[in-house]
Amino acid sequence: MTTLILALAVGAVLFGIGLYGALSQTNLVMILMGVEVMLGGAMVNLVAFWRFLHPEAYSGQMFVLIVMTVMALEMAVGFSIATGRFRAKGSVEMEEAQDLKG
Amino acid sequence: MLQAIFTAFFGLAAIWFAVVVFRTHSMVRSALALLFSQAAIGGMFLAMQTEFLGVLQIMMMATEMAIMTIFMVMYMMDPGGLGAMEMTHQKRASQVAGALGALAALAVAFFTSWGPITPEVRPAQQVHDLGIEIMERSMLIFETAGVTILTVMVAATAIAIMRRDEE
Amino acid sequence: MSAALTVLMLFAGAYLVAVLEGWASTGKLRPVGPISSALALLGRESVVPRQPDRIFFEVAPPLLLVAALLAAAVLPLSPGLIVTDLATGALFVNAALAYVMVALLMAGWGPDGAYAMVGGFRFLGQLIAYSMLIVMPITAVTMRAESLFTTEVVESQAALPNAVYQPVGFVAFFVAAMAVAFLPPLDLPTAPGELAGGVMAEYTGWRLAVMRLSRVVLVVTLAAAVSVFYLGGWLGPALPPWAWSAIKTLLVAVAMLLVGRYVPRLRETHVLEWGWKIGIPLALFNIFYVGVLLLVV
Numbered sequence: 001m002t003t004l005i006l007a008l009a010v011g012a013v014l015f016g017i018g019l020y021g022a023l024s025q026t027n028l029v030m031i032l033m034g035v036e037v038m039l040g041g042a043m044v045n046l047v048a049f050w051r052f053l054h055p056e057a058y059s060g061q062m063f064v065l066i067v068m069t070v071m072a073l074e075m076a077v078g079f080s081i082a083t084g085r086f087r088a089k090g091s092v093e094m095e096e097a098q099d100l101k102g
Numbered sequence: 103m104l105q106a107i108f109t110a111f112f113g114l115a116a117i118w119f120a121v122v123v124f125r126t127h128s129m130v131r132s133a134l135a136l137l138f139s140q141a142a143i144g145g146m147f148l149a150m151q152t153e154f155l156g157v158l159q160i161m162m163m164a165t166e167m168a169i170m171t172i173f174m175v176m177y178m179m180d181p182g183g184l185g186a187m188e189m190t191h192q193k194r195a196s197q198v199a200g201a202l203g204a205l206a207a208l209a210v211a212f213f214t215s216w217g218p219i220t221p222e223v224r225p226a227q228q229v230h231d232l233g234i235e236i237m238e239r240s241m242l243i244f245e246t247a248g249v250t251i252l253t254v255m256v257a258a259t260a261i262a263i264m265r266r267d268e269e
Numbered sequence: 270m271s272a273a274l275t276v277l278m279l280f281a282g283a284y285l286v287a288v289l290e291g292w293a294s295t296g297k298l299r300p301v302g303p304i305s306s307a308l309a310l311l312g313r314e315s316v317v318p319r320q321p322d323r324i325f326f327e328v329a330p331p332l333l334l335v336a337a338l339l340a341a342a343v344l345p346l347s348p349g350l351i352v353t354d355l356a357t358g359a360l361f362v363n364a365a366l367a368y369v370m371v372a373l374l375m376a377g378w379g380p381d382g383a384y385a386m387v388g389g390f391r392f393l394g395q396l397i398a399y400s401m402l403i404v405m406p407i408t409a410v411t412m413r414a415e416s417l418f419t420t421e422v423v424e425s426q427a428a429l430p431n432a433v434y435q436p437v438g439f440v441a442f443f444v445a446a447m448a449v450a451f452l453p454p455l456d457l458p459t460a461p462g463e464l465a466g467g468v469m470a471e472y473t474g475w476r477l478a479v480m481r482l483s484r485v486v487l488v489v490t491l492a493a494a495v496s497v498f499y500l501g502g503w504l505g506p507a508l509p510p511w512a513w514s515a516i517k518t519l520l521v522a523v524a525m526l527l528v529g530r531y532v533p534r535l536r537e538t539h540v541l542e543w544g545w546k547i548g549i550p551l552a553l554f555n556i557f558y559v560g561v562l563l564l565v566v
Contacts, residue, residue, distance in 0.1 A: 001219055003106040007146065008211035010113030014143075016204025017120045023196030025124070026189055029174055033136050037120050040143045043159075044113075051150045053216060055223045058235035062243060064155050065236075069247050072166055073254045079173050080258035087264075092177050095191060128322065130378050137371065157357045161364035165400060168370050171378075172393055226356045229417055 007048035014041030028085070028092040032078045039071050108149035116142035129174040137167035153225045154232055272352045279341050282489045282515065283482070286522045290485070293526040303485075307478050315474030318380045325379030330476050333372035334483035340365035341490040345420050347503045347510035358419035359411050362494055363404055366449050369487065370396050373451075373458055373468055376480070380471035388467025392451065392458035394537050398544030399448035399455075405552035406438035406445070409559040410498045423502035430501040434562070438555040439499045441548060446491040446525070448540075450484070453529030457537060492522040 014037055021034030043064050050060030082092045089096070119139035123132050140163035147156035190196075236244050287303040299305075317326070340362050342352040355361050370392065377389015411417055413434065414425035432439040448455045459467040469480050496502060496517035503510035 001216070003109050003150075004216060004219065005211060006106060006110050006113060007150065009208055010109075010117060010146070012204050012207030012211060013117050014120055015207055016200040017117070017124070018200075019203045020196050020200030021124045023199055024190040024193050026191050027178060029170070029177055030124075030132075030189070033123060033132070033170070036136060037123065037139065040116070040120075040140055044116075044143055044146055047147050047150055047152055047155065051152060051223065052219050055220050058232055059240065061152065061155060061228075061232055062235060062240045064152075065158075066243065066247060068159065068162060069251065072162065073251065075166060075170065076254055076258045077261075079170075080262040082173070082177055083262040086177055091179070131322070131324070134325075134371070134375070153355065153357050154360070157355075157360050157364050161360070161367050164364070164367035164371055165396070168374055168393060168396065171374060172390060175390075229356055 004048055004052040007044055011041040011045035011048070014038070014044065017041075026093050026095050028078065028082050028094055031094065032075055035074065036071060039067060043067050105149055105151075109146055112142045112145035112149055115139075116146065129178045130171055133167055133171040133174050136170070137163055140167065151223050151225050152228065154229050271350050275341075275346055275350055275352050276338075278346060278350075278511070278515070279338075279486065279489060279493075282493075282518060282522075283485045285519060286489050286492075286526075287485045289519075289523060290488075290526055293530055307482075310478040310481075311475050313474050315476065318382060318471050320381050321471075322379045322381065325375040327379075329372050329376035329379055330472070330479040330483060332375065333369060334479060334486065336365050336368035336372055337483055337487040337490050339368075341486070341493065343419055344490070344493045344497050345423060345502060346514045348420065350511060351420065354418060354420055357417045359407050359417045359422060359498075362419075363407060366403070366491075369449060372483075376468045376472070377458070382471045384464045384466070384470045385468055388458040388460065388464050388470070391460075391537055392468070395448055395451070395455060395457050395540055398541045398548070399445045402441050402445035402544060402548045402552055403449065405549075405556060406435070406442040407498065409435055409438045409552075409556050412556070412559050412563060419497055423497055423504065426501040427504060430504075431499040435499075435555055435559050437551055437558070441552050441555065442499065443495060443521075443525075444548075446495055447528065450488045450491050450525070452488065452525055454532040454534050455540065456529075456534065457540070460534065463534075488522060488525070489518065492518045492525065495521045 018034045018036070018038030018041060021037060022031050023034075025031050025034060046060060046064050046067070050057070050064075054060060085097070086092055116139045119135045119142060122135040123139065126132050126135065141160050144156045144159035144163065147159055284303055288298070288300055291302045292298045342365075343355050343358040343361050345351040345354070373392045374389050377385050377387075377392070379385075410422055410431055413431065414422040416422070426434075444455075451458050457467075459469055461467075464470065469477060472480055493514070496514065500517045500521070502517070503514045505513035508516075
């Protein structure tokens, strides 16, 4: 029971740190890193639930595999959007991205 | 008991490196701190006896964060961190939001009764069982993930590629 | 006991490969070459650049050594002689080799020097070229063994070694192994003569000794991986099993070093182009071919 509570606590704190990072940073690359930390916290929770409550149901591990895939994919798309924006405007600061036009 | 110690150790390492990600001024240090935070999460997976997921996490995050490093050097204004710029906005609100999110999740973790805990799993059998699960019950999910990866590869290349009339 | 013996044999192999590498690059066979150059390096002054990123500068050489040793820890020398027989051994080799990239990136960014940074980021380009080529042949090998244990991968080759069963995969993995160990012709991060030593340019004294030691251990680890996955590890008629492992590993290392003598250094654009346009279709064809052979034949 203690290990389960420990793992869930670590997941909760990682989620909080990631949320702070995703909301407070101005640069697109740093926002992406905040989202990565949040997804890491979610994965820790998933694995803890799988291991301690339902080790016979492998759909838990399948969920973690899909979350890992999504982490990689959203980073790829985020960086390609950053590339496009950098070519158009010269910076990826989100404070400057306040107009829909151009 | 040993499992609790290792999970706590890797968990503290993950939290510490995640804090370093947002507090350091050097961008390359930020990316590599994120790498070690995710590797510590992989270590937690290994401590909780999910061997395949732990090794997979460690391997994938090394490559991903190395690529993130080069993107940070390309797009950030001060990759070496010697200028000590302030790069945040709405700092107070986001600190409150982060603290509230963490506290809500902690409250759910502490005050729910989780039911009976399974003491033992067999690591050597897991790889085989995970493979059977992927290939039999979750085949549709796996194929969807594969098609999604292909779509994202094509889409990301299409967005990022330079158009011929600009050359 | 068996762990210590395996590590001892690993370092003995590393010493032999260092002597052979010296012979291949200079043409003179000097059996005490590694010891004398190591003592010379340890005795020299250790110069630190003016404004390094201190953490990266210090961590990079030990991290390279740790990555190579972790990859070698799951490779068997004989049925009982393995440091740790992980249930996901074949995948763990790949995970440990990914940290070679992290170590070289740190060694590139740490010293705050132009040549080092160019070398480090060139290795990132090389990683994008070789990373698929190193995982997909391992997939085909484990398809035949039906397990991720490295000992079972060796035992599945009792009838026919994988080099004959899946030749396309063998060639792809051999080239990718040379890319991971940044041996010539794929030595973009160090590039002696072009980048003045590249990633190793700013290291002197005992740190350079550790970097060179880690590089030789990495070469031996990759040669051992090629022989375990494709040449049948310890299987063979007359000699004891560990002798067969040692002979096969040394032969693969000699082959890698000889290729470097006769092929000029490949350009980064060519490495990326050929890796993705030729290498990945070949690796996918290899998986398909092995699948057909396993299911039909």
